[in-house]
Amino acid sequence: MTNYFVKRLLLLIFVLFGVVTLVFFLIHLIPGDPVDIMLGDTAVAADKLALRHDLGLDQPVMQQYGRYLGHVVQGDLGVSIHSRAPVLGEIMARFPASAELMIGAMVVAMLIAFPLGILAALKPHGLLDASAMFFSFLGIAMPHFWLGPLLIILFSIQLNWLPVNGRGTLAHLVLPAITLGTAMAAMLSRMIRASLLDVLGEDYIRTARAKGLPERTVVLRHALRNALVPVITVIGLQVGVLLSGAIITEAIFDWPGLGTLLLDGISTRNYPLVQGCILFIATIYVLVNMLTDTAYGWADPRVRVR
Amino acid sequence: MLDSNRNQAPVSTLGRNPWTACMRRIRQLVALIIILALAACGPGAAPDTSALRVGIEDQPKTLDPRFATDVYGMRIASQLLFSTLVRHGDDLRIVPDLAERWETPDPTTYLFYLRDHVTFHDGVPLTAQDVVFTFRHLMDPATQSPFGPTFRDQIVAVEAVSPLVVRFRLQQPTAAFLTSIIMPILPQHLLEGKEATAFPARLVGSGPFRFVSQTSQAITLEANPDYYDGAPSLPRIVFAIIKDNNTRFLKARKGELDLLINALPPERIADFQKPPLNQSYTMTEGPGISYNYLACNFQDKLVANPLVRQAVAQAVDVQEIIAHRLSGHALPATGLLSSVNWFYDPRVTGPAHDPAKARALLSQAGYPDPDGDGPAAAIALELKTSNNAESVNIARILQAQMAQAGIRLDIKSYEWGTFYGDIQKGNFQLTMMRWVGVTEPDFYYDIFHSSQFPPAGRNRGRYSNPAMDQLLAAGRVTLAPDKRQAIYSQVQKLAASDLPYVSLWHLNTVSIVNHRVQGYRQHPMASFFSFRHITLAP
Numbered sequence: 001m002t003n004y005f006v007k008r009l010l011l012l013i014f015v016l017f018g019v020v021t022l023v024f025f026l027i028h029l030i031p032g033d034p035v036d037i038m039l040g041d042t043a044v045a046a047d048k049l050a051l052r053h054d055l056g057l058d059q060p061v062m063q064q065y066g067r068y069l070g071h072v073v074q075g076d077l078g079v080s081i082h083s084r085a086p087v088l089g090e091i092m093a094r095f096p097a098s099a100e101l102m103i104g105a106m107v108v109a110m111l112i113a114f115p116l117g118i119l120a121a122l123k124p125h126g127l128l129d130a131s132a133m134f135f136s137f138l139g140i141a142m143p144h145f146w147l148g149p150l151l152i153i154l155f156s157i158q159l160n161w162l163p164v165n166g167r168g169t170l171a172h173l174v175l176p177a178i179t180l181g182t183a184m185a186a187m188l189s190r191m192i193r194a195s196l197l198d199v200l201g202e203d204y205i206r207t208a209r210a211k212g213l214p215e216r217t218v219v220l221r222h223a224l225r226n227a228l229v230p231v232i233t234v235i236g237l238q239v240g241v242l243l244s245g246a247i248i249t250e251a252i253f254d255w256p257g258l259g260t261l262l263l264d265g266i267s268t269r270n271y272p273l274v275q276g277c278i279l280f281i282a283t284i285y286v287l288v289n290m291l292t293d294t295a296y297g298w299a300d301p302r303v304r305v306r
Numbered sequence: 307m308l309d310s311n312r313n314q315a316p317v318s319t320l321g322r323n324p325w326t327a328c329m330r331r332i333r334q335l336v337a338l339i340i341i342l343a344l345a346a347c348g349p350g351a352a353p354d355t356s357a358l359r360v361g362i363e364d365q366p367k368t369l370d371p372r373f374a375t376d377v378y379g380m381r382i383a384s385q386l387l388f389s390t391l392v393r394h395g396d397d398l399r400i401v402p403d404l405a406e407r408w409e410t411p412d413p414t415t416y417l418f419y420l421r422d423h424v425t426f427h428d429g430v431p432l433t434a435q436d437v438v439f440t441f442r443h444l445m446d447p448a449t450q451s452p453f454g455p456t457f458r459d460q461i462v463a464v465e466a467v468s469p470l471v472v473r474f475r476l477q478q479p480t481a482a483f484l485t486s487i488i489m490p491i492l493p494q495h496l497l498e499g500k501e502a503t504a505f506p507a508r509l510v511g512s513g514p515f516r517f518v519s520q521t522s523q524a525i526t527l528e529a530n531p532d533y534y535d536g537a538p539s540l541p542r543i544v545f546a547i548i549k550d551n552n553t554r555f556l557k558a559r560k561g562e563l564d565l566l567i568n569a570l571p572p573e574r575i576a577d578f579q580k581p582p583l584n585q586s587y588t589m590t591e592g593p594g595i596s597y598n599y600l601a602c603n604f605q606d607k608l609v610a611n612p613l614v615r616q617a618v619a620q621a622v623d624v625q626e627i628i629a630h631r632l633s634g635h636a637l638p639a640t641g642l643l644s645s646v647n648w649f650y651d652p653r654v655t656g657p658a659h660d661p662a663k664a665r666a667l668l669s670q671a672g673y674p675d676p677d678g679d680g681p682a683a684a685i686a687l688e689l690k691t692s693n694n695a696e697s698v699n700i701a702r703i704l705q706a707q708m709a710q711a712g713i714r715l716d717i718k719s720y721e722w723g724t725f726y727g728d729i730q731k732g733n734f735q736l737t738m739m740r741w742v743g744v745t746e747p748d749f750y751y752d753i754f755h756s757s758q759f760p761p762a763g764r765n766r767g768r769y770s771n772p773a774m775d776q777l778l779a780a781g782r783v784t785l786a787p788d789k790r791q792a793i794y795s796q797v798q799k800l801a802a803s804d805l806p807y808v809s810l811w812h813l814n815t816v817s818i819v820n821h822r823v824q825g826y827r828q829h830p831m832a833s834f835f836s837f838r839h840i841t842l843a844p
Contacts, residue, residue, distance in 0.1 A: 031724045036761075048761065051450060082367055094522075149552045157560050164557045165548060166523050252550045256522040260549075269723050 008290045019282040034269035078272030087276035098257035102242040104177030112185035117192025139186025148179040148252035165254040176253040195227040236292030240285035357542035361554050361563040365547045371490035372451045385834045388490030388511030398745045400484045413479035420470040424534045426493045427516045434466035439494035479783045482748035514538045514838040538838035564820040567832045572633040578818050590828045594815035595644045597741045600808040601767045606735045613671035615805040617664040619657040621711035639809040641798045646830040649747045651795040654802050664711035675712045683714035690734045693719040730760045747794040751778040769806035
């Protein structure tokens with residue numbers, strides 16, 4: 001197991017090196033000059049030159065890359081072009097909000113997906129299955145920019161149960177988490193249904209039923225656990241998506257997360273901020289997938305990590 | 307890495323299994339989450355009803371007046387947190403602020419007489435030395451202020467004549483000088499000797515409100531009881547930063563916002579004029595000063611042809627766009643200056659919408675329509691816009707309108723950074739853009755003088771006409787108001803005939819005001835000057 005972690009950590013270094021390199025060159029390829037965007041229309045050429053020099057943007061790209069890489073190795077992600085504040089500080093200020101939203105969405109997704117997926121698998125092709133799968137299609141089809149305002153109208157304006165926007169109390173988290181978690185719930189429930197249907201057809205399930213175990217025990221204790229492996233994979237992959245891809249949900253609910261920070265960085269050509277955000281998200285993504293791999297063994301002891 | 311060994315036995319079903327314990331824990335956790343979620347229900351923290359709650363669309367990049375260039379950053383800094391020597395009055399003329407009065411003993415010298423007993427928020431008196439420090443600090447290239455170049459161009463020296471008198475010596479007579487020095491006066495005692503670009507931990511100005519806090523969701527200010535013109539009636543202002551148009555509207559609908567100034571899309575405004583929202587809000591509307599236009603690139607052979615530009619202008623039906631896309635909340639523009647600007651010349655008119663005339667002009671230019679009323683176009687032009695949804699929607703209407711005049715308009719929309727880069731490089735035929743906050747007619751120099759091609763200036767269409775150059779050069783050094791007005795009347799006429807810009811519209815200034823807000827007075831620049839006179843009904 002230790003050997004496995006060491007190997008994965010070494011791999012992580014290579015992955016992050018690849019990410020740093022790719023992002024660095026890709027963002028420099030995008031047209032648009034950060035100095036133009038930053039200084040605006042009133043700046044004169046001399047001031048633009050001076051700022052370009054200060055930011056090191058007048059050096060050859062390879063030299064900029066070497067310097068950036070040197071700083072990253074020392075844990076220095078640079079300074080945001082606009083606020084002049086350290087990038088890592090800006091990311092860490094937004095990360096708790098993103099993590100909170102991700103966990104909230106994940107909880108919502110699982111609370112909906114597991115019962116739906118299991119019920120659908122128990123009576124395949126019945127009314128319950130059709131209803132559950134109808135919900136799942138609906139969940140996948142509903143875009144966040146439509147579902148979010150709809151939830152606000154219902155729960156914040158008509159019923160006055162929850163706040164419209166912002167972050168602060170647990171109440172603020174409920175609507176963004178439902179908005180973000182619904183599509184994932186829909187996808188997960190389909191996956192649980194399919195995986196569980198496969199497992200329920202196995203010989204050992206027939207054996208369990210034959211020896212008189214209650215159906216509840218057969219499904220929840222024996223079948224579900226073995227059906228979890230593909231579900232865990234999807235959950236692991238979704239962590240990265242939820243962490244960085246919640247831009248629309250963050251915008252609707254004014255949730256101060258990493259998605260909008262990254263988007264603002266891209267639109268203002270804030271190179272260090274964009275590079276830092278992507279590097280940070282990639283690190284989390286790789287770490288979570290490492291944990292996902294180890295979780296396979298927990299769900300199914302036949303699967304061993306080497 | 308993973309090894310699935312199918313020969314092993316399935317998961318044990320006998321005896322006490324850690325899985326059973328785990329499932330129990332999961333059930334407990336689910337129950338806990340449901341309890342917490344139910345407990346969470348409640349409209350959140352009670353709203354602060356003693357504060358004026360203003361909905362804004364975006365977070366200012368900075369409130370530090372040395373670097374603030376976006377609309378909200380500049381308004382909050384220069385109108386609420388800090389004071390300026392002079393400011394814009396309701397008719398956009400310059401009126402006193404910190405300077406009680408000023409004199410111009412000769413065309414290149416200005417003497418400003420400051421009010422007595424003005425203090426910064428930390429109690430330190432504001433004197434002529436602070437004014438001198440402010441302008442020298444901004445002119446210092448090390449400060450890297452975007453305002454530095456303008457002051458370096460205009461000002462030779464700024465000095466304190468006495469504790470309450472400041473003298474500016476200018477390079478040459480500069481008609482726009484009073485407008486350009488609308489700049490927050492900085493506290494010398496807090497900034498001198500500090501690294502120029504270091505942000506102060508707390509913004510200390512001398513304006514009617516003091517800085518309290520800034521997060522990504524809200525900016526909070528509190529009343530300055532020692533403000534020279536009397537303490538504001540409002541104890542606090544909270545600027546709620548709500549980026550999404552729908553959410554901002556819904557927040558207002560719930561009654562959680564008191565004031566929205568030009569902060570709702572036109573199609574949402576009508577909701578506040580009918581029940582139930584008109585029972586809580588009033589809508590105030592007046593002419594605004596923002597200017598939407600199509601810029602023509604004179605480096606492009608096709609667009610450089612005056613007949614083609616004339617055809618484009620006559621193909622556009624501005625009234626139709628205003629009526630159907632902007633819900634009537636705009637006025638057709640004939641030029642850069644709107645009707646509220648006292649340099650505006652009402653005698654100047656733009657080309658009328660006339661698709662038949664546009665076709666005739668194209669034929670005259672050597673581009674006859676190949677198939678009469680058929681689908682083939684006489685010419686094809688490319689319109690570049692940002693990928694802002696509203697801009698793209700309007701571009702599509704323009705596309706349909708131009709098709710009727712035999713012009714095939716290809717729309718190219720890009721994300722802002724790419725779009726702006728292309729425009730600066732002159733890589734466009736037509737582009738749709740907007741100028742915001744223009745009050746001083748000398749701005750014509752920046753956009754139409756032949757010395758102002760990018761990257762140094764903002765004449766992005768590379769328009770060049772010696773007659774225009776001459777007028778603009780004269781306008782910026784002529785101080786007599788009547789003579790200046792005559793010069794800029796000619797500029798407006800020439801611009802309307804040369805068509806470096808095809809004028810579209812001026813968006814109206816629209817305020818949505820909660821009934822509990824009293825004393826708010828709308829300003830054509832959508833400014834925050836009147837906030838200190840606002841009171842809130844219980």
